[in-house]
Amino acid sequence: MTNVSMTVNGKAVSREVPDETLLSEFLREHLRLTGTHVGCDTSQCGACVVHVNGKAVKSCSTLAASLDGSQVTTIEGLANGGLHPMQQAFTENHGLQCGFCTPGMIMTSVDMVNRYKADGKELTAQAIRGELAGNICRCTGYHNIVKAVEDAAAKM
Amino acid sequence: MSTGIGARVQRKEDKRYITGKGKYTDDVRNESQAYAAFVRSPHAHANVNGIDTSAAMAMDGVIDVLNGQQLTGDGIGNIICGWAITSKDGSPMNMGAWSALATSKVRYVGDAVAVVIAETQALARIAAEAVEVDYEVLPAVAASDKALAGGAALIHDNAPGNLIYDWEIGDGAATDAALAGAAHVTELAVTNNRLSPNAMEPRAAVATFDECDDHYTLYTTSQNPHVARLVLSAFYQVAPENKLRVIAPDVGGGFGSKIFIYPEEITCLWASMKTNRSVKWTSDRSEAFITDAHGRDHITTAKMGFDAAGKIVGFKVDTIANFGAYMSLFSSSVPTYLYATLLSGQYNIENIHCNVRAAYTNTVPVDAYRGAGRPEACFLVERMMETAAREMGKDPTDLRRANFVQEFPHQTPVIMAYDAGDFGANLDQAMAAADVAGFAARKAESAGRGKLRGLGYSSYIEACGIAPSAAVGSLGAGVGLWESAEVRVNPVGTIEVLTGSHSHGQGHETTFAQIVAERFDLPLENVSIVHGDTDKVQFGMGTYGSRSGAVGMSAIVKAMDKVEAKVRKIAAHVLEASEDDIVIEGGQVKVAGTDKAMGWHEVGLSAYTAHNLPPDMEPGLKEGAFYDPANFTFPAGTYICEVEVDPETGVTDIVQFTASDDFGTIINPNIVEGQVHGGIAQGIGQAMLEQVVYDDDAQLVTGSYMDYAMPRASDVPSFSVHHASTTCPNNPLGMKGCGEAGAIGSPPAVINAITDAIGSNDLAMPATPQAVWNAIQAAK
Numbered sequence: 008m009t010n011v012s013m014t015v016n017g018k019a020v021s022r023e024v025p026d027e028t029l030l031s032e033f034l035r036e037h038l039r040l041t042g043t044h045v046g047c048d049t050s051q052c053g054a055c056v057v058h059v060n061g062k063a064v065k066s067c068s069t070l071a072a073s074l075d076g077s078q079v080t081t082i083e084g085l086a087n088g089g090l091h092p093m094q095q096a097f098t099e100n101h102g103l104q105c106g107f108c109t110p111g112m113i114m115t116s117v118d119m120v121n122r123y124k125a126d127g128k129e130l131t132a133q134a135i136r137g138e139l140a141g142n143i144c145r146c147t148g149y150h151n152i153v154k155a156v157e158d159a160a161a162k163m
Numbered sequence: 164m165s166t167g168i169g170a171r172v173q174r175k176e177d178k179r180y181i182t183g184k185g186k187y188t189d190d191v192r193n194e195s196q197a198y199a200a201f202v203r204s205p206h207a208h209a210n211v212n213g214i215d216t217s218a219a220m221a222m223d224g225v226i227d228v229l230n231g232q233q234l235t236g237d238g239i240g241n242i243i244c245g246w247a248i249t250s251k252d253g254s255p256m257n258m259g260a261w262s263a264l265a266t267s268k269v270r271y272v273g274d275a276v277a278v279v280i281a282e283t284q285a286l287a288r289i290a291a292e293a294v295e296v297d298y299e300v301l302p303a304v305a306a307s308d309k310a311l312a313g314g315a316a317l318i319h320d321n322a323p324g325n326l327i328y329d330w331e332i333g334d335g336a337a338t339d340a341a342l343a344g345a346a347h348v349t350e351l352a353v354t355n356n357r358l359s360p361n362a363m364e365p366r367a368a369v370a371t372f373d374e375c376d377d378h379y380t381l382y383t384t385s386q387n388p389h390v391a392r393l394v395l396s397a398f399y400q401v402a403p404e405n406k407l408r409v410i411a412p413d414v415g416g417g418f419g420s421k422i423f424i425y426p427e428e429i430t431c432l433w434a435s436m437k438t439n440r441s442v443k444w445t446s447d448r449s450e451a452f453i454t455d456a457h458g459r460d461h462i463t464t465a466k467m468g469f470d471a472a473g474k475i476v477g478f479k480v481d482t483i484a485n486f487g488a489y490m491s492l493f494s495s496s497v498p499t500y501l502y503a504t505l506l507s508g509q510y511n512i513e514n515i516h517c518n519v520r521a522a523y524t525n526t527v528p529v530d531a532y533r534g535a536g537r538p539e540a541c542f543l544v545e546r547m548m549e550t551a552a553r554e555m556g557k558d559p560t561d562l563r564r565a566n567f568v569q570e571f572p573h574q575t576p577v578i579m580a581y582d583a584g585d586f587g588a589n590l591d592q593a594m595a596a597a598d599v600a601g602f603a604a605r606k607a608e609s610a611g612r613g614k615l616r617g618l619g620y621s622s623y624i625e626a627c628g629i630a631p632s633a634a635v636g637s638l639g640a641g642v643g644l645w646e647s648a649e650v651r652v653n654p655v656g657t658i659e660v661l662t663g664s665h666s667h668g669q670g671h672e673t674t675f676a677q678i679v680a681e682r683f684d685l686p687l688e689n690v691s692i693v694h695g696d697t698d699k700v701q702f703g704m705g706t707y708g709s710r711s712g713a714v715g716m717s718a719i720v721k722a723m724d725k726v727e728a729k730v731r732k733i734a735a736h737v738l739e740a741s742e743d744d745i746v747i748e749g750g751q752v753k754v755a756g757t758d759k760a761m762g763w764h765e766v767g768l769s770a771y772t773a774h775n776l777p778p779d780m781e782p783g784l785k786e787g788a789f790y791d792p793a794n795f796t797f798p799a800g801t802y803i804c805e806v807e808v809d810p811e812t813g814v815t816d817i818v819q820f821t822a823s824d825d826f827g828t829i830i831n832p833n834i835v836e837g838q839v840h841g842g843i844a845q846g847i848g849q850a851m852l853e854q855v856v857y858d859d860d861a862q863l864v865t866g867s868y869m870d871y872a873m874p875r876a877s878d879v880p881s882f883s884v885h886h887a888s889t890t891c892p893n894n895p896l897g898m899k900g901c902g903e904a905g906a907i908g909s910p911p912a913v914i915n916a917i918t919d920a921i922g923s924n925d926l927a928m929p930a931t932p933q934a935v936w937n938a939i940q941a942a943k
């Protein structure tokens with residue numbers, strides 16, 4: 008067992024967990040933050056993406072113990088009250104259907120827009136598609152997800 | 164802004180999904196939750212000579228290890244297929260026994276032989292590894308044609324030659340005669356590749372037994388919780404229906420794979436009683452690949468004959484369908500009544516004959532996957548049309564037009580009676596949107612860059628609005644396929660609609676509310692949709708076969724008719740007017756041409772206070788309806804795919820994908836377009852990427868996302884989606900259904916485009932770069 012302490016969605020948390028606990032399990036099972044989803048076991052689908060110290064990370068492939076002292080943001084903590092522009096854009100552009108991939112899509116997309124803005128690069132539709140390589144959606148055919156990300160990028 | 168029929172309303176359900184507050188089955192965790200892990204066969208075919216659970220049982224935190232002998236000993240029944248198909252010689256289909264936990268023999272890699280119940284999921288999985296099973300490995304077969312060929316391993320004793328049925332439809336002799344007299348006959352062999360549905364939410368179940376009430380509660384990833392309860396109760400004898408509550412909460416996609424009742428749900432329910440603990444199982448993706456029913460997997464040869472003018476005179480089809488190791492719930496209907504009945508396509512064909520042989524193999528069971536039979540029919544017909552046009556030197560759109568059904572209703576020789584459509588209008592609209600006229604110039608431009616450009620068409624038709632109960636009953640279905648609704652007007656005038664349909668991404672909480680808000684001219688937020696819980700909602704049949712609009716919403720309309728009739732009576736009584744003069748608008752119930760009115764909420768209140776109701780009227784304002792459709796509905800359209808192929812590498816780019824669909828009435832265009840986008844992406848996946856592969860020993864090769872190519876954002880283009888609609892005459896809203904069209908219509912458009920580009924017709928799905936490159940080399 009290991010003691011893991013981190014800040015999750017602005018709150019300090021600390022739990023004794025088995026050494027092999029993944030961040031996704033830590034969030035879902037130990038903190039009961041079930042907005043972070045697990046859609047695969049090979050680090051391919053991106054349903055589990057959260058932000059660690061401001062960067063998108065696949066929580067299914069990260070040991071909780073390795074993140075002691077980190078700042079973690081999940082879909083539940085993305086907006087401080089209200090909705091983040093990315094969340095808003097996903098609903099306005101019908102960028103979700105079953106909603107299972109959606110938390111990971113939104114967290115990946117926020118990080119994507121932040122990176123492009125920081126680098127002063129243009130985020131084209133083609134670039135968005137390339138950047139979503141690690142996120143699978145079975146419902147939407149990506150058409151409206153791409154639109155949502157373009158829309159949010161203009162507003163972020 | 165209007166929120167009624169045709170309005171692009173933002174979805175009511177979105178907020179919980181975009182904020183991480185959705186509640187899916189795996190998000191449910193009960194007090195002192197126990198966890199299940201299954202012991203699964205690593206062999207495709209083997210006798211089970213013994214199971215040693217002692218090491219697992221000795222582990223700390225293991226609650227119990229249960230096996231198939233115990234399960235059947237407790238009277239849990241076998242898993243059944245609910246649609247009886249009769250072979251052409253009159254014999255019934257050969258259904259082999261399927262126990263939720265195998266007793267003496269395993270028949271595919273993944274077949275469960277035991278289950279471990281433990282305090283944590285991790286522990287359950289470790290303990291499952293410690294269960295020792297004594298297997299006596301048998302020869303195995305994965306391909307359906309090999310399974311039917313003499314000498315293959317026998318999978319079920321009661322299915323000699325691994326044949327489940329040998330079925331036919333249509334007039335074979337007349338079709339042969341028509342082909343013999345044809346001016347031109349096109350022959351085609353096609354394989355419809357085996358797919359894994361891959362809803363992003365893995366299946367899960369949380370079963371809880373309450374020993375005080377002898378009652379079970381099951382949270383599960385289901386598209387049809389009432390059907391699940393019925394089957395669990397009536398066939399598997401888990402518990403009587405009144406002692407079993409099934410809840411399908413938020414469900415993360417289904418595509419057919421969550422229609423069926425699987426061994427895991429049955430086992431969790433039974434194990435919760437055995438251990439007196441709440442038992443939870445969540446599939447991981449690897450387990451999903453070896454337990455979720457696969458789709459498609461047809462091998463077909465066909466001949467289509469034409470007269471000198473290019474009119475189709477006959478169509479002869481021979482298909483082998485792979486059923487996997489056991490017959491899943493609706494497996495038998497997929498390659499028969501959902502496939503062969505659509506072989507007339509959009510065309511006027513007098514003579515059709517189709518023979519289907521269904522085969523057991525040592526693979527995961529195969530059942531309905533988005534489209535279910537109709538994609539297989541569409542792929543064959545539309546590949547055939549394109550191939551025939553090329554052989555006869557005709558323009559593929561001219562050949563289609565010359566054969567389109569023009570008059571409705573149209574009776575095909577394979578059961579279906581098309582009720583409405585305008586196939587030419589969809590073809591015209593798609594051609595204009597795709598700028599077919601400019602294709603030659605684009606092709607020349609591509610050629611200038613050393614690239615091959617191609618254009619492919621698919622004019623699909625499908626049958627949904629599933630289905631008229633008596634008709635499907637006469638064809639062998641074990642259930643009726645009506646839908647139910649209850650419309651409850653509360654004393655304050657707000658409305659709850661209880662529907663037997665189930666939403667797992669389709670947005671029913673929005674679209675269903677739209678039709679109610681429009682009908683009673685109320686704000687959308689005053690209408691709530693309740694679904695997915697057998698304790699809350701009356702019996703319903705659930706969501707699949709694009710039925711929730713045409714059947715589910717029709718039931719709501721029927722219930723609203725009754726509500727409206729009562730509202731009129733109450734208002735006429737209170738306002739002292741004639742019922743015929745009552746109008747409902749703007750939140751009021753008025754007497755036309757007067758200033759007499761009462762608020763909608765006042766009618767509700769009157770119904771519940773019952774102080775001043777017409778004589779003999781019962782208090783309350785809630786009405787239910789069961790709607791049984793009069794016919795199938797027939798969505799149709801034309802898809803046009805334009806590709807650019809790099810001949811050096813075989814890499815294919817879809818540069819444009821255009822859809823023109825006829826879905827009848829559209830409630831919410833955002834949602835309909837979303838369904839088309841997702842369906843086309845799945846169709847492109849089938850055409851270019853996806854393939855379940857088994858090796859010769861029936862070991863699954865594509866067991867994860869490392870090996871099974873799911874369409875990613877960069878694999879698909881943006882889609883150009885259009886509608887040219889005719890109204891369906893057979894249901895009150897005029898709806899046809901839109902959930903499967905994209906997956907049905909798109910694969911042949913893609914393959915027709917690629918084969919057009921490379922100038923060779925010999926290309927199987929999935930058309931990977933390697934396959935395309937090989938086809939180019941072979942044609943040289």
Ligand code: FES
Binds near residue numbers: 046051054
């Ligand atoms: S669950 Fe993390 S990538 Fe699939």
Ligand code: FES
Binds near residue numbers: 104109668
């Ligand atoms: S919305 Fe269902 S997987 Fe993306």
